[in-house]
Amino acid sequence: MEAYRGKAIAGGIAAGRLFIYRKEKRRAKREAGAGPEKERERFLKAAAQAEQELKALYEKALTSAGEEAAAVFEAHSLMLSDPDFVREVERAVSREGVSAEYAVDEAGKAFASMLAGMDDEYLKERAADVQDVAQRLIRILQGGDEDAKSPEQPVILAAEELSPSETVQMDQRLFLALVTERGTETSHTAILARSMGIPAVSGISPRPEWEGRMAAVDGESGVLYIDPEEGLLSELENRKRERELLARSLEALKDQKTVTGSGRRILLYANVGGIRDVSAALAGGAEGVGLFRSEFLYLEKKSLPSEEELFLSYKAAAEAMGEKRVIIRTLDIGADKQADYFELPEEENPAMGLRGIRLCLKRPELLKTQLRAIFRAGVFGNLSVMYPMIASPSELRRAKALAEEAKEELKKEKIPFAEMEQGIMIETPAAALLSGELAKEADFFSIGTNDLAQYTMAMDRQNGQLEEFFDPHHPALLRLIEETAKNGKRAGILVGICGELAADPSLTEEFIKMGIGELSVAPSQILPLRRRILELP
Ligand code: PEP
Ligand code: MG
16 A cells, blocks of 8 residues: 555545546647658658547447537548648648648647637637647657546546646546645635535645556545555545534534524525536535636637527526525636637736636627626526626726626617626735725625635645645735725625635634625535534624
8 A cells, every 4th residue: 555645625535546637748849850751641640540549439439428429529530631731731741841740730720710710600619629639640640648538437536737627528527536736725626626525635746657546535634545455445434434424414504594693694605616516505505606607617618608508507507596696707717727719828927817807808798798698697596796806996897887788788689687786806915905995886795715815925826835835824815804894894795705715614703703794615615614603602
């Protein structure tokens, strides 16, 4: 048995086989290793191998996932033999003397951007497929193995790092636990694990030879065991059972209101990543949804979701929650949440770059489509809208002006919609410091402590190396939360917390004293937090 100690970033215990997720970083070198004729031959040979792989994938998908899923590979085969694509690669190889992989990369990018610019939705979607085909060819040309894309049975997933865009490509129901090299308690890996109620450990670098081996993850102490001994497995099994018993004892609190001993009513809401988590939120005893991270609706797709698609998702969430409130956050893409079709420019500092409301204000149609969908879905339940990454009142004003435009349009088009509260995330120190001004224009605040902490301490929330410096209870962070709560209270608006700190029981009493009226946490954290609040004076 081997044991590797990392950092516990999401609690729980799990045992199962390891699946190593490898992300191949492929860079196509420009210089050709051989003459044009040889490069051309290499390309044709790679294309033939790609064709074989795609055929096998098609057959596999046909039996395991059906015709619709398999059709993707058929489309990839067609692209592979597209005469314009082949001609362009051959031209670059023979005229410009570049390597086959470079020619494939360039042709792939050119075709993808041409498709992405088309009006036809179907053709637009093909842009990402062309990129996929080009990546397959480059991988073959460089002699790499087929990418480990997705597990097929329940596994402990180990990776250097997992981005939300990668996890949405996999069947997340198959994850028993997550083990990553990078990632902190507020990283997306931890958030995903918590929302699924599975353990996660970071700070452990996965090795290829671990593939398929039996392992156990202790998300309480942050240890990964490889080939665990029987004795350990039964000890972990006992602890797991105890956890389950505890969870069952909390069930009685499911339908209770959350009130402190002295009668302070606290709204206990859930954070969700999409409609799939809404049922977990209800089952977990949520009184509402305090943060619907709408970016997952975008990450799951290969092109922009339409207003109708967004509307249907929000409507489903509104209907499932009934009278309970659902706060939909507008798109917070950028930084570590990337989708290729946005074609965002490379940035030196993505966390401080074109993300959240900034991207939406730069591309107003993007925001307006979301707002139309949210306002329309509001007819079917109790929805509110929330803008992320606000740093200045002017940004809120611009977002609200677009909201007015969206409503005017809907009115003219005679499409039913609902009026609703418009709130903001307080997740930049600027917003916390200006919360007095912002409270005059926002209907509510929700403090995003994950980003607020990273920007206040200037510490990347993804970087596990900073652990010894990172203080989740840093006085500067707590002071900004207090300032925000005070200003919100003065203006008579609700102030909540939806960052991971909301679930920290050692701060609950302090938060409530500050005037925080709502806490939004992962569905699995609701009942333990409710008990904590019920026990408070
Ligand atoms: C936050 O920053 O605290 C937050 C809740 O948003 P996200 O984790 O999605 O950035
Ligand atoms: Mg945030």
